Amino acid sequence: MAYAEFAYLYDRLMEEMPYPEWLDFLSQCWSKYGKPRTLADLGCGTGSLSIPLARQGIEVYGIDLSDDMLAVAQQKGAEAERHQPFPAGGSVAWLQQDMREWSLHRQVDAVISLCDCLNYLLEEEEVAQTFQQVFAGLNPGGLFVFDVHTPYQLEAYAEAQPFFLNEDDVAYIWTSELDAERCEIEHALTIFVSDMERGSSNTGSERFRRVDELHVQRAYPMAWLKRQLQQTGFSEVEMYGDFAWKSVTKTTQRAFFVARK
Template sequence: MTQYYGHFAAVYDRLMEDMPYAEWLGFARSAWNKYGMPETIVDLGCGTGSLSIPLSRSGFHVYGIDLSSDMLTVARSKWDETPAQAVRPRAGSIRWLQQDMREWHLQEPVDTVISFCDCLNYLTEEADVEAAFRATFRGLKDGGTFLFDVHPPKQFVRYAEEQPFVLDERDVAYIWTCDFEESKHLIEHHLTIFAKDEGTRFSRFEEMHIQRAYDPEWLRAALQRAGFSKVDSYADFELEPASAQSERLFFVAVK
């Protein structure tokens, strides 16, 4: 896992503004209504805090954990700039921590861990996925839940078939191509990004992100090996079974 985001953090929210954050939050709420409502939450791979912050606003006690210091800097800035009286109707809290998801830890266990926006796909070795599952199991209270989503292998095939992707806006643009290694379900995303500075100048920088898709049954077995007593799977933001057309798989694992 080599992605640290760097310059990408500065334009991440602009490029991701159409991502379905409300649907991730909606799925989490539906799952918690079914499996138990938490008070303490770890947002594992929190990025710029687009899920951590609204969860804290809703009254949850949140730990936003990410490997990238640049992403956490943006997250802290977003949180600090939010008027407390406008967004904190209940006594929630948030704490930002720079840690590796394969070995994250807190002093006290939490009620639930979420890891959305295909964070687990960025772990490209099976041993790393299993390490993240074990760390999460250790970090949960008995009866706690682990909610995450991943892209299935077929979604990476779709990316490879449909690329290149192009964005051309007034303040930012990119060219996004993919190299797919089907035998290992590995995909390399190559992005050339042009971001507008103050004034009329644009900066250009390159990003490469590598992801791996895993067989859903292997993920289920790995969760069970980590110690989870119950593992349920869903798809596409609904508490419904996956189909061949599903673009995102969701797992709920119970300690």
């Protein structure tokens, strides 16, 4: 996907995303399995998790396919460090790579991929390939932590759509169409954003520009994902539901996987 214009709107539109809950879930993982010194964040977007993790003293590699997302992340990271330098051991390196083929010069202690990034892999082979790359990129005993939208959540989106936002500086219309056979959903967003959002110097009447985005996600059966992780070589695979250390059920919206190499 080309996030060129969307990248600069992403944080504004995602203000309600539960980043504190993701960070809390990771902190609980560190308490249970051990805190990593090095970590790769696959699908890091604008760095809303990578930067706080660096603030915890972790050496983070923020990896994303979009140069524009990474440009925003790099700016945010630089501003965060100017405001308060990262503690010893904490840093972020931003890398433009495909999660299906990513690699580093070293293995890391943990790999995360949150905010349903893996749902953007639309074929089973792509999921399997990503799992293999993660396994290869982890130190022995390393953790792979990721979340996915469940089939239940995609069905809920299709039933509840369309969605609307209407605020002074930004508005959108969001429609969704579900391919039930593949459990694949297409999100079409038409966004109208004030020309002042990116600091336009236009002193005349306020104008809005239109941005069109198309996002496609696929949900996979939880049992299939667990089996793929085990077949890849992960020795411990646990599943949890909706930010809590509880079992995944038929009505779980967001499933978390914690797998150890």
